[in-house]
Amino acid sequence: MMDIRLIRLKRLEDLIHVLNVVQVPIVHHLALDSRHIYFIPFFLSTDSSIIYFYENERRLEGKFLLFNNFTGEVDITDKWTSDTRFTIIPIIDVEYQNVFPEKQLLSELRNQHAKEKREKEKKPIVKEEQSQ
Secondary structure, three states: OOOEEEEEEOEEEEEEHHHHHOOOEEEEEEEEEEEEEEEEEOOOOOEEEEEEEEEOOOOOOOOEEEEEEEOOOOEEEEOOOOOOEEEEEEEEEEEOOOOOOOOHHHHHHHHHHHHHHHHHHHHHOOOHHHHH
16 A cells, blocks of 8 residues: 655645745645635655645636746636746646545544634733723
């Protein structure tokens, strides 16, 4: 069995940075349990791999990610551009995959969301003192 490591990224821009170092710049999209997962499989060897992924509640509207090589900005579009300022990254919709176990990912996402919710609830609410 292949050892798979999942790396959840905080921002879409971080996913683009990973893409800049892989050989094939393609982002995979998978709708999973009302979430949208954008991921890049990164195979280290025949026995292990890493999957970088970005999770979003809504689908990114567009077929391409445009990375501005000069400003570092990321845009999403449906149209191809030949502007050399941009690296064009296709978003590929995945109908089926066996790169990672979906149940494992869903379980980890739910656990992470529950942990984040508990941490938010633990933060003390600071009230401003009212001067009388």
